[in-house]
Amino acid sequence: MHANITGWGKCLPPAVLSNQDLTTFLDTSDEWISSRSGIKERRISHVSTASLGVLASKRALAAAGLQAGEIDLLILCTACPDTLIPNAASFVQKEIGADNAAVFDLNAACTGFVYGLSVATAMIKTGVMKKALVVGADRIPCFIDYSMRDVAVLFGDGAGAVVLEASEEECGLLAEKLGCDGEARDVLAARDSGTVRERFAGIDGYFDVNFEGQEIFKRAVKGMGSAVSSVLEQRQLKAEDIDLLIPHQANIRIIETLMKRLGTPADKVVVNIEKYGNTSAATVPIALCEALEQGRIKPGDTLLTAAFGAGLTWGAGIIKWGDRVTPLQECNEALPPCEKTALELLQPWIDGCKAAAAAKTA
Numbered sequence: 001m002h003a004n005i006t007g008w009g010k011c012l013p014p015a016v017l018s019n020q021d022l023t024t025f026l027d028t029s030d031e032w033i034s035s036r037s038g039i040k041e042r043r044i045s046h047v048s049t050a051s052l053g054v055l056a057s058k059r060a061l062a063a064a065g066l067q068a069g070e071i072d073l074l075i076l077c078t079a080c081p082d083t084l085i086p087n088a089a090s091f092v093q094k095e096i097g098a099d100n101a102a103v104f105d106l107n108a109a110c111t112g113f114v115y116g117l118s119v120a121t122a123m124i125k126t127g128v129m130k131k132a133l134v135v136g137a138d139r140i141p142c143f144i145d146y147s148m149r150d151v152a153v154l155f156g157d158g159a160g161a162v163v164l165e166a167s168e169e170e171c172g173l174l175a176e177k178l179g180c181d182g183e184a185r186d187v188l189a190a191r192d193s194g195t196v197r198e199r200f201a202g203i204d205g206y207f208d209v210n211f212e213g214q215e216i217f218k219r220a221v222k223g224m225g226s227a228v229s230s231v232l233e234q235r236q237l238k239a240e241d242i243d244l245l246i247p248h249q250a251n252i253r254i255i256e257t258l259m260k261r262l263g264t265p266a267d268k269v270v271v272n273i274e275k276y277g278n279t280s281a282a283t284v285p286i287a288l289c290e291a292l293e294q295g296r297i298k299p300g301d302t303l304l305t306a307a308f309g310a311g312l313t314w315g316a317g318i319i320k321w322g323d324r325v326t327p328l329q330e331c332n333e334a335l336p337p338c339e340k341t342a343l344e345l346l347q348p349w350i351d352g353c354k355a356a357a358a359a360k361t362a
């Protein structure tokens, strides 16, 4: 038994935060951000993480031609759940009406979707589940310290989702390699974001963020590189057998390093980082959706995906596409209108971070 990907959908909130917007409160420039990261703009959400996931899920279900009640497993891959108790996935379940599904959140940060795809595929392969919805949704900008110019420019909000269905055809995720470099867990951390946080101390709503960009960069290249070698070996494939590479979108230079290592030409790589920045667990499913929308995936294609994220988690997978590359149905729903600009949405956080930084130095 295999787990074919039969539906896909994405949800990007409408408010666009440009590099120019960032220069209004940070000592940075469009030139620096574009050349060092490849990012030109990113989206800032006016709705919750799970609400982004809801719309991506509805679109994925429509593409698969399924009703939500037919889904028996729903995994929300996120590092930014709106609530820890209850899990954020239960909100998605309620809103889409997936009443017959087992439902949980999975936190592997930016690698979350690759982990989620692996878990759902394994459960379908063993016959425990038949139809699964795997959603990647994140709002890392909620955790960002807007006084740190190296972090503040990199992230955006978004969601993507896929539907998996049991199939006798050899397709879906055929090989994966997942891992975590826990030794380096502190190089990317919202340090007081859980129960470790002192309950009645500090400035409300402020996270102490640690971010060692160059260390993350080095370890990302190493982790993704070894995961990619492993999955290619498992399937006895060479890099040139890959029809499309769908990498995590954290930094264009990390993507280029991976391409160089594999010898993959640019026309075989999905890159959308310039439009959305790093949307964490949502990057891979969003990129997958865009590749399908642009006709870049053909029936039977062999796809390679690779990601890394806080933890530092890493992973890669080989996906054999099935025979359908167009949606069965369209979902016409949209997010509620957004009345504010991206900068207006961010303003309370920018002010809060400024106040916290001032309190620290006082």
Ligand code: ACO
Pocket (backbone or CB within 6 Å): 027, 028, 029, 032, 033, 036, 037, 109, 110, 111, 140, 149, 150, 151, 153, 154, 188, 212, 213, 214, 216, 217, 220, 250, 251, 278, 280, 308, 309, 310
């Ligand atoms: N604008 C202008 N200058 C900046 C900015 C900015 N936004 N940010 C940093 N600089 C300056 C630094 O202060 C430094 O100045 P100095 O030389 O005077 O000290 C200079 O630019 C170079 O800084 P570096 O850190 O060496 O820049 P680098 O080329 O390494 O790029 C970056 C930094 C973009 C953060 C890079 O290291 C990176 O992308 N790392 C990986 C990050 C990543 O992948 N994060 C995703 C994590 S996934 C998850 O799970 C959430």
